[in-house]
Amino acid sequence: MMWSWIPENASLIWQLTRENLYLGVVPALIGLAIALPLGIIAARWRWFYPPVLAAVNILYAIPSLALFIALIPAFGLTDTTVVIALTVFSLCVILPNVVAGLRGVPAAVTQAATAMGYGPLRRLMTVELPLAVPVIIAGLRVGVVSGISLASLGQLIGVSSLGYLFIDGLQRSFPTEIYVGLFLVIVLALVCDLILVAIRRALTPWAAAQPERRQRRLRQLTEVTP
Amino acid sequence: MITFEAVTKRYPDGTVAVDELDLEVPAGKTMVLVGPSGCGKTTSLRMINRLVEPTEGTILLDGTDIKARNPALLRRGIGYVIQQTGLFPHRTVEDNIATVPVLTGWPRKKARGRARELLALVGLDPALARRYPYQLSGGQQQRVGVARALAADPPVLLMDEPFSAVDPLVRASLQDQLLSLQAELQKTIVLVTHDIEEAIKVGDLVALFRPHGKLAQVAPPERLLAAPADDYVAGFVGFDRGIRRLSFVSTAGLDLDSGAVLPAEATVTQALDAGRPWICVTEAGHPRGWVDTAALATLPGGTPLGQVAAEPIGHPFTVGRDSLRAALDAAVLSPAGQAVAVDEAGGVLGVAAFDQLRSAIQHGAIQHGAIQREAAQAPDGPRGQETREVQHAQEGPVP
Numbered sequence: 215m216m217w218s219w220i221p222e223n224a225s226l227i228w229q230l231t232r233e234n235l236y237l238g239v240v241p242a243l244i245g246l247a248i249a250l251p252l253g254i255i256a257a258r259w260r261w262f263y264p265p266v267l268a269a270v271n272i273l274y275a276i277p278s279l280a281l282f283i284a285l286i287p288a289f290g291l292t293d294t295t296v297v298i299a300l301t302v303f304s305l306c307v308i309l310p311n312v313v314a315g316l317r318g319v320p321a322a323v324t325q326a327a328t329a330m331g332y333g334p335l336r337r338l339m340t341v342e343l344p345l346a347v348p349v350i351i352a353g354l355r356v357g358v359v360s361g362i363s364l365a366s367l368g369q370l371i372g373v374s375s376l377g378y379l380f381i382d383g384l385q386r387s388f389p390t391e392i393y394v395g396l397f398l399v400i401v402l403a404l405v406c407d408l409i410l411v412a413i414r415r416a417l418t419p420w421a422a423a424q425p426e427r428r429q430r431r432l433r434q435l436t437e438v439t440p
Numbered sequence: 441m442i443t444f445e446a447v448t449k450r451y452p453d454g455t456v457a458v459d460e461l462d463l464e465v466p467a468g469k470t471m472v473l474v475g476p477s478g479c480g481k482t483t484s485l486r487m488i489n490r491l492v493e494p495t496e497g498t499i500l501l502d503g504t505d506i507k508a509r510n511p512a513l514l515r516r517g518i519g520y521v522i523q524q525t526g527l528f529p530h531r532t533v534e535d536n537i538a539t540v541p542v543l544t545g546w547p548r549k550k551a552r553g554r555a556r557e558l559l560a561l562v563g564l565d566p567a568l569a570r571r572y573p574y575q576l577s578g579g580q581q582q583r584v585g586v587a588r589a590l591a592a593d594p595p596v597l598l599m600d601e602p603f604s605a606v607d608p609l610v611r612a613s614l615q616d617q618l619l620s621l622q623a624e625l626q627k628t629i630v631l632v633t634h635d636i637e638e639a640i641k642v643g644d645l646v647a648l649f650r651p652h653g654k655l656a657q658v659a660p661p662e663r664l665l666a667a668p669a670d671d672y673v674a675g676f677v678g679f680d681r682g683i684r685r686l687s688f689v690s691t692a693g694l695d696l697d698s699g700a701v702l703p704a705e706a707t708v709t710q711a712l713d714a715g716r717p718w719i720c721v722t723e724a725g726h727p728r729g730w731v732d733t734a735a736l737a738t739l740p741g742g743t744p745l746g747q748v749a750a751e752p753i754g755h756p757f758t759v760g761r762d763s764l765r766a767a768l769d770a771a772v773l774s775p776a777g778q779a780v781a782v783d784e785a786g787g788v789l790g791v792a793a794f795d796q797l798r799s800a801i802q803h804g805a806i807q808h809g810a811i812q813r814e815a816a817q818a819p820d821g822p823r824g825q826e827t828r829e830v831q832h833a834q835e836g837p838v839p
Contacts, residue, residue: 326526329489329598330540330588331516344530420530420572 216390231398234375238362239406241297245304245357253312254338263313274306278364282371296368303364304357311353315346348421351414358410359403366399441467442488442628447497449483457483458653468626472643474633480653481632485598488630489518516540519589523601525581527573533584534569540592558587563617579610599631615642636677648673662688686765686801691757694800696781696790704728704746708736711745718776721745725787727753730776756780759789768797
């Protein structure tokens with residue numbers, strides 16, 4: 215481990231980190247944007263989901279490198295190729311969560327909403343989607359974390375990311391570079407994950423942490439009902 | 441008023457859930473739909489707010505065919521309460537209650553103000569307004585569900601097994617609250633339950649269903665108990681319907697024996713002179729215990745009764761407020777086989793033996809009117825007529 219290498223290459227490391235962040239987060243967000251309408255349709259018309267899920271699973275089974283190569287004739291050795299490929303992967307992990315989140319809304323709640331005079335669209339936007347948020351964000355977390363780690367593969371077709379440090383370190387037999395790259399990928403993934411957890415907490419104050427819920431329940435059981 | 445005219449619900453697989461239902465729910469009354477599972481009672485309820493569409497027949501709300509109404513607008517005028525509460529987990533208690541007012545375009549602030557009024561109306565602490573549903577007990581959630589249904593002051597309230605998921609004590613208090621709310625608000629309520637006791641307690645009218653959506657009998661509860669239309673109804677109502685029917689017979693005017701009541705300062709001699717097998721001993725007017733006069737003979741005549749070992753009273757009944765059923769229960773539980781009658785303040789008025797209760801039962805069986813509901817906070821007026829004759833006028837005084 216050669217510590218002095220880090221400050222000497224700080225600007226390179228910083229640039230690679232930002233590129234890796236971009237390649238990890240943007241495809242996940244595009245994936246979410248596609249998964250939401252698909253998931254809403256799939257949750258509403260059940261017959262729609264099995265074929266879509268099958269297609270998405272087949273795409274997910276394609277090795278990422280193979281997908282990069284397949285996209286090169288159309289988009290060349292560019293960011294776009296990597297973003298498209300990673301979007302497909304994030305879509306694969308986020309879509310099932312959107313569907314599960316919407317289907318997980320208790321029937322009693324949707325029925326009550328209908329019975330109180332909600333139209334289908336208003337019910338979706340103000341009742342069903344908000345209640346699906348925890349499950350959707352759980353999918354987004356997996357999408358972002360795996361995107362950040364998959365982004366380094368882009369380096370194989372020359373798209374810059376922290377993957378550069380792995381390849382360069384390997385070619386030069388310089389482990390410090392590899393360790394730094396590895397460390398930064400993990401830190402990046404953890405930080406993004408924590409941010410998403412914070413967003414979920416802020417969006418869903420009504421879904422308190424499980425242990426706290428149990429405590430409250432206990433308190434209620436011992437308290438006299440008026 | 442809600443009218444079902446030859447309403448049938450048939451599912452594509454041929455199952456008939458509701459079969460040619462004719463039913464009239466008078467305005468301002470509580471109609472309870474009761475029956476075994478699969479009898480079509482919930483389907484019938486859900487057809488009123490068009491959650492389920494009938495295959496044949498017509499449902500009229502105040503004379504208008506509900507099919508002619510926009511479903512969402514129709515539903516905003518009909519309160520809906522379900523067993524699982526269906527509260528929105530992501531909204532606070534006040535925003536849950538404010539749902540329909542907000543949907544109909546009230547400003548949020550005004551709607552929340554209304555929500556706080558309703559919290560008080562259903563007996564909840566306004567401090568709960570900012571909590572989320574998961575922070576409430578089952579009984580509290582159910583009260584919020586009722587408040588939410590009442591928020592826009594709809595004339596009609598549909599309740600689908602509203603109290604089935606809570607424990608018996610909470611259920612009884614929710615039922616009592618529904619009775620007192622109804623005495624105040626005079627909504628047209630349709631309530632579904634599988635519990636005949638609940639039907640008898642909260643209903644002005646009870647519609648008993650057979651399996652597969654046929655009506656067996658529609659009648660006020662005491663009629664259902666007194667004159668079941670057939671064996672099916674009698675069986676569903678239960679073998680102890682005779683005793684339960686006593687819930688509708690008042691204890692006012694019951695023949696009481698005050699000779700068997702002595703204060704704690706009275707002596708053993710006075711007790712023996714009373715010539716009763718058991719003496720109810722009182723302390724400052726309130727019941728203290730039963731003394732068996734057979735055990736007194738060996739004691740010095742001057743001993744005050746307060747110093748003699750006494751058996752517990754069990755529970756007394758309040759004359760006029762409690763029903764004959766409560767009085768009979770008090771007598772059954774008493775070691776003396778007699779019920780202790782008290783006034784509203786708990787002061788002993790006298791005792792009633794089985795003989796007195798029996799003559800009151802026989803008398804009460806032919807007597808209409810003066811019928812009080814057991815445990816109801818708000819006694820209501822006469823409940824003796826057949827379905828079609830129920831008066832629409834406001835019922836008796838609210839205390």
